[in-house]
């Protein structure tokens with residue numbers, strides 16, 4: 001009997017590196033993670049990735065054989081050469097040929113994919129986009145990433161950097177974004193942007209605002225440190241006007257970006273992932289309202305805006321599925 005093919009998915013984040021052993025149908029059979037420790041330098045991080053890959057291989061047993069691994073990485077990358085151009089959360093990473101380095105150290109073919117593209121591909125293979133041939137996915141977190149699935153294929157572009165949906169300009173000459181440009185969606189609708197917006201509104205509210213007596217409504221600088229996006233969503237759910245306004249503001253910009261993407265790509269779905277995607281109607285309804293006003297009238301009723309389904313596993317499952325597809329394509333050549 002032929003051995004079952006298994007794949008390893010790696011999610012390389014600024015805080016943690018997560019790994020999973022994944023079947024060809026997208027089921028995770030083992031997971032492990034370790035702190036990234038990016039300040040210890042590139043080689044230490046690569047060493048941790050290699051160690052996680054070995055841990056996953058040790059869990060295979062008689063279940064099958066590891067055919068390939070996919071590494072989902074932040075930052076602009078070249079998926080064709082397996083190179084990370086640079087990673088904002090990993091100091092000193094410039095032009096790192098990560099796929100080749102990890103592949104050589106482990107003896108397993110490795111393929112690189114942008115982390116948000118990996119999450120979109122994961123949702124395509126085993127999540128919210130499973131039955132959709134074309135969809136656009138936004139990952140709303142510390143940054144905003146994305147992926148465009150068009151006619152059952154991940155849109156990669158010339159070098160594999162396509163899908164940087166957080167860096168579409170929604171406010172000409174607006175706020176400075178981490179990428180160096182101004183007015184990017186990420187500067188208005190990422191989790192830190194929402195927290196900041198909430199804090200500014202709560203801080204400058206008149207004392208007799210409807211929220212003045214509410215517990216946990218941040219009104220001093222120390223509070224800004226402890227308010228996270230989940231708290232803002234919870235407060236909005238309870239009716240805090242500042243939290244609601246902060247989410248409305250982010251949703252207004254997201255609706256502009258989503259409208260543009262829908263009008264260009266004609267997707268069946270827009271999938272909202274990341275922590276904010278899981279917050280439910282309090283976040284999704286304002287996004288839907290705003291997007292609707294920017295989508296071409298004939299398309300409005302057809303496109304659905306839905307939450308992602310795989311949560312934090314999307315990146316691992318997507319990277320593994322990407323490796324499965326890429327290794328098959330390599331075999332054909």
Ligand SMILES: [Zn+2]
Pocket residue numbers: 166167177178179180181184186
């Ligand atoms: Zn930007």
